[in-house]
Amino acid sequence: MADHRFDVLGIGNAIVDVLAHVDEEFLIRHDLVKGAMRLIDEVQAERLYESLGPTIEQSGGSAANTIAALASFGCRAAFIGKVKDDQLGRVFAHDIRATGAHFDTPPAVDGPTTARCLVLITPDGERTMNTWLGAAQNLSPADIDEERVAASAITYLEGYLWDPPAAKEAFQKAADIARQAGRKVALSLSDSFCVDRHRESFLELIRTSVDILFANEAEIKALYQVSNFNDAMHAVRKDCPLAVLTRSAAGSVVALPDDVHVIEAHPVSHVEDATGAGDLFAAGFLAGHARGLDLPDAARLGALAAAEIIRQMGARATRPFHEVARENGFHHF
């Protein structure tokens, strides 16, 4: 196999997060399912935004968060996703490039504005997300650069990308190119409701094309429609060569067809904001993988990155992750 130019290429919805604190009662009043991501239209987004207190704007997007963190670990990372050429689109592009990640998907010059996710943070630190996909809906197969995919050791896809129809085609094209080039495909299941929307497609993709699957407990149970974590874990071991399953404070499980590793969570004194925990777990795991750590150590690095991000607001870290890794005994960084 040819040398690779990028350790990981991420493809996902390019989104700017709008973060606000709300109380529990706010979620009830707006009939929101705590911890979930729901898709909303622009009118709903405007209306919900009006009802929020003061906000912070920060780049987000699930795969984009993972890629930004991978670059911050010092890995060679690239991202493909669609913004509009507007102020928030320029913020998104700046922030991902500022981490050292490669990003050159041309912004849309017309059509809807850059995607926004209204992230509602409750006092327990849990986040509830409301996404207006905007320009991200227009990611198309033409945006998938064949050479870029073929030059990346891993192509990392977020399940959310299955929501916009054109993006789904782009997603499939990227997975096919990666497979044909002898590269690996990683998939994050994103959200249990997203799994409900696309279960059959996800299962087919996992069985045919996915080398590394990332999911949390709710997502893997939703995928196999079982109520017990162990049942889901045993099912995925038959379908995928490597599944990385996260369980919040209960740690994580790395499941292979013939082996299972159980990894403790990294201790955290206080959850400020859970936004990005899953994205950053994936980043730490993939960074460890790229640097040749064994699977349990890669999962420990994932747990460390997740712990670091939930101590702060938003899903983009303010300190370089290679420093955080080194301080915690990961000397490969």
Added chain:
Amino acid sequence: MADHRFDVLGIGNAIVDVLAHVDEEFLIRHDLVKGAMRLIDEVQAERLYESLGPTIEQSGGSAANTIAALASFGCRAAFIGKVKDDQLGRVFAHDIRATGAHFDTPPAVDGPTTARCLVLITPDGERTMNTWLGAAQNLSPADIDEERVAASAITYLEGYLWDPPAAKEAFQKAADIARQAGRKVALSLSDSFCVDRHRESFLELIRTSVDILFANEAEIKALYQVSNFNDAMHAVRKDCPLAVLTRSAAGSVVALPDDVHVIEAHPVSHVEDATGAGDLFAAGFLAGHARGLDLPDAARLGALAAAEIIRQMGARATRPFHEVARENGFHHF
């Protein structure tokens, strides 16, 4: 005097902050004076932004920060300032209204974009500011609503507003209306370099029209061109009926022609980001004043608000200030 509709009306540059962490070496390399605010043009702003790591966007502006906090204390507050009708302008308008403050200055439909301040935060928590005034330059006397000013117990003006020439006229108009209506005028000196740019105008304004002056140690020394804080304090006591002088960790001084109160700083374990400390001190002081606290207690409330804001990123608080006040024994809130 007629009843007032607003406790405080603030007039200032309407700015969105772009916050980034930098190291000390970054300031040296870019020849920046730590802790100061400098004005830059759009090209400089673009160039500096390109050189920054990942950022957070949050509403800012000195007087706007003060007004947002006053509303968060539960006071009746209003703001006048100029944004453009663009994405960041809508963020600014949302955030200040979301606190409960009244804001209806019509946004500019053409001309430069909404003002941005690139706030560089060093590891010691100090902030160094680089402001592109954009649409804020176009605040004009026509934006000053005479009834609004006359209906406000205090009109609070930021010294920075002296920089854009049209805004300076608006500033002067507001001060004149307030005086004629028998209302009070408060002024914040904003920044020692700003004082250097406008010393004679500021001195004249203070001697003729200012009832409450806010300044930090560097600013009051710059105003009187003296190197000793006590000399500056004694000078201002001759020029102004009430001066509130802040000295960071050394606390504050409330100086009247015939009396001086020395107030301790509120203890803080860690300075995350000093952005907004002065603005929030003014907010706490004015909130205390509006609720009838005596001057030392109003200054203590200012110190509390400043301590609260420097524990977090940015100059807008994530928790309502009336809660913070009550938890700290200020039962008027």
